[in-house]
Amino acid sequence: MTEKEELQLLAKGSSSAFESLYNRYSSKLYNFMLKMTHGNRYITEELVQRTFVKIWEQRNKIDPDKSFLSFLCTIAKNLLLNEYEHETVKYVYTEYIKKSITEQQYDNTTEKEVDRKILESLIDKLIGELPPKRKEIFILSRKYGMSNKRIAEKMHISESTIETQLAKALIYMKNNLKHYINCILII
Known part of the structure; x- marks a missing residue:
């Protein structure tokens, strides 16, 4: 069976066509993504799985006349970019929270010191x-x-x-x- 025929069957919901495409392309996609992730096996395996889940979900949108491997690599690369973007946002947010807490603690310390000095001067005035x-x-x-x-x-x-x-x-x-x-x- 040709790739085009398998893609046509996949579009109709054939799980055997999906399995055949997975067996044919998962290792190629894995090697491609391993290079993209600089050897991170965990994220590579995760992205390969997520890519094929996405293929199944969008099976009726696949064009059988175009390169399926290119389509797979594009989806995987976009998933990786989304993952990096998500991690970057998470990192920036975490750093912002850490900085805010540190500044708030500093502000509270400064405020407490000012309050202490006001109270101390008030007590000194009353002692006088x-x-x-x-x-x-x-x-x-x-x-x-x-x-x-x-x-x-x-x-x-x-x-x-x-x-x-x-x-x-x-x-x-x-x-x-x-x-x-x-x-x-x-x-």
């Missing part, structure tokens, strides 16, 4: 408004991490006075920060 002794006790306790006992010894006052002054300083800070929190949240 405390009465001198209370201010000194608060700074020794919170900024330098000194214990109440050590502050009491250093300032020659009782620990209970230190506790009272710290409690008053914290109440003052808390009350005043409440007013600023609303402003901070609006910002």
Whole structure:
């Protein structure tokens, strides 16, 4: 049976004609695609299979008067180009997402640093408004991490006075920060 006759039978849905064409051309197509994929056997096998699936799906559109091998190679080459295009788009999209996440993390870090500095300057402002002794006790306790006992010894006052002054300083800070929190949240 000639190739032309097999192609005519294929157009009518003959599975034996399809099998005969597959057996005749699959190895030739495989070798052609192996060169096109630079030796990638996995993608080559996949493309040969997909090409013949496409042949079966479009069997009624095949022109029996034209070279079937050229038609096969054209379909396979187009499938390969589509695959490369798909992989390129996927790669570009993945890189874009990675870059966006990195920039977002950077932006969040910058934003958090700005927020921290604003809050720190606000706290420093409120500390500056405390009465001198209370201010000194608060700074020794919170900024330098000194214990109440050590502050009491250093300032020659009782620990209970230190506790009272710290409690008053914290109440003052808390009350005043409440007013600023609303402003901070609006910002």
